Amino acid sequence: MNKTLFLRTVHRLSIEEDYFQPSEDAAGRSSLSPLQKCTAVIRQLAYGGGADTVDEYIRLGETIARKCLHHFTAEIIHLFGDEYLRRPTSEDLQRLLYIGEQRGFPGMVGSIDCIHWEWKNCPTSWKGMYSRGTGKPTIVLEAVASYDLWIWHAFFGAPGTMNDLNILDRSPVFDDIINGIAPQVSFSVNGNLYHLAYYLTDGIYPK
Structure with missing residues (x-):
């Protein structure tokens, strides 16, 4: 800070x-x-x-x-809470889409990734569920951040043995899309028209 x-x-x-x-x-x-x-x-x-x-x-x-x-x-x-710990408004969404388009990523509303946090005081009985080969238990944080480091989605507490796909399946990040209430976004890439925004992420598994 x-x-x-x-x-x-x-x-x-x-x-x-x-x-x-x-x-x-x-x-x-x-x-x-x-x-x-x-x-x-x-x-x-x-x-x-x-x-x-x-x-x-x-x-x-x-x-x-x-x-x-x-x-x-x-x-x-x-x-x-009203300023930071909230989901994007329609104005925020338009700003994020504009910045993404200016940087060569039309339709992109943020970056999503998972990070492992070491759980120093993990109970011994839970250690196996939260350890991932390193011997140190971890808890996984999934977060969505914008270009200015505004984190507007966080899903924390998944066991450290889980990978990004397992966590994505559990987290509520795509609930609005599943429920049909996601904001309508239209953009074109290589002549193809898309109607859903997307998150930028890196490779989940090494080659």
């Missing part, structure tokens, strides 16, 4: 969320600052560490760090 976005998030939370607002106790001592609380949360999310890993660096106890994480994630959805 870049500094500007982080400070913007801290500022919004310190204004609109009571838990992150600075205060004083009965003795007049200042509480933990919004910057301390948000830094603790970002470190937990970025490094996947426990709540007790920030006690010396940021001076937060385990219980407070866990509460910060809970309040932060809930408030992020509330504050930024």
Whole structure:
């Protein structure tokens, strides 16, 4: 996360969320600052560490760090959900189609791919289902991103032994097409007319 976005998030939370607002106790001592609380949360999310890993660096106890994480994630959805955590509107779709066409991909609305995230604390009884030959269990994230790194679809939690095709079969990314409510898109390639948008992806299997 870049500094500007982080400070913007801290500022919004310190204004609109009571838990992150600075205060004083009965003795007049200042509480933990919004910057301390948000830094603790970002470190937990970025490094996947426990709540007790920030006690010396940021001076937060385990219980407070866990509460910060809970309040932060809930408030992020509330504050930024309408802007980021949503599906494309018709205006967004037109913009994505225009950019795709300018870059030589008419009808393309984003890139889709799967990535394996290491599950450090995977229960031993589940390890076989989530390990894929490397010995380290992973959870798979399927995401659709636009050219400006706006991730507007995420399907997370599939076992690490699954490949991209298995995950695509389980995810809801094509539900609108199956249900007949997908936006109508028309474009022509090599003289052929198509009526559905598509995602750009790389090869699923090596040659």
